[in-house]
Amino acid sequence: MPLSWEVIGYGLAGLIGLALVARWLRLAESRISDAAQAREMAENLLAGFVAHGAVVGTDGNAALVAGSGAVAMLKRRGAKVVARRLLPPVALSQDVEGVRVETGEQMFGGVLLFGVTADEVRSLESSLTFH
Structure with a gap:
C-alpha cells in the first residue's frame, strides 16, 4: 500500500x-537557569546535602554544586534533572566547549559544563567545608 x-x-x-x-x-x-536554582535542586535531590556555591553551564544542561564535604553533579535527563554526589577532587578535562566532569559512574557518564572553565570548578572545590 x-x-x-x-x-x-x-x-x-x-x-x-x-x-x-x-x-x-x-x-x-527542566533547564537549570542559575546558581540559586542549582543549589535548591541539589538540596532537594540529595538527602542531607546543604549547598553553598554552584557553577552552571551556560546552556542550562548541567551544574556543579558545592556542599558540605562533597559536590553535586546535576544533569538534565529528558524532562527531569538528576543528581549524583561526588567526592573531591573531581576528575575533569578542559574541552573547547567547556569542562567535562567524569562522574566515574557508567550510567550517569561524563557531564559537560558548557562555557565553564577548569579554574571555576577548582575554585568551587576549594570552597568546600567539611562537617
Whole structure:
C-alpha cells in the first residue's frame, strides 16, 4: 500500500499536536537557569546535602554544586534533572566547549559544563567545608 499525502498530513498533524501538548505540560522546561536554582535542586535531590556555591553551564544542561564535604553533579535527563554526589577532587578535562566532569559512574557518564572553565570548578572545590 503506497504512502499517500493524506497519511503524511495526518502524521504531521499528530506530531504537531504532541509538541503542543508537551509544551503545555512544560516538559521541556527542566533547564537549570542559575546558581540559586542549582543549589535548591541539589538540596532537594540529595538527602542531607546543604549547598553553598554552584557553577552552571551556560546552556542550562548541567551544574556543579558545592556542599558540605562533597559536590553535586546535576544533569538534565529528558524532562527531569538528576543528581549524583561526588567526592573531591573531581576528575575533569578542559574541552573547547567547556569542562567535562567524569562522574566515574557508567550510567550517569561524563557531564559537560558548557562555557565553564577548569579554574571555576577548582575554585568551587576549594570552597568546600567539611562537617
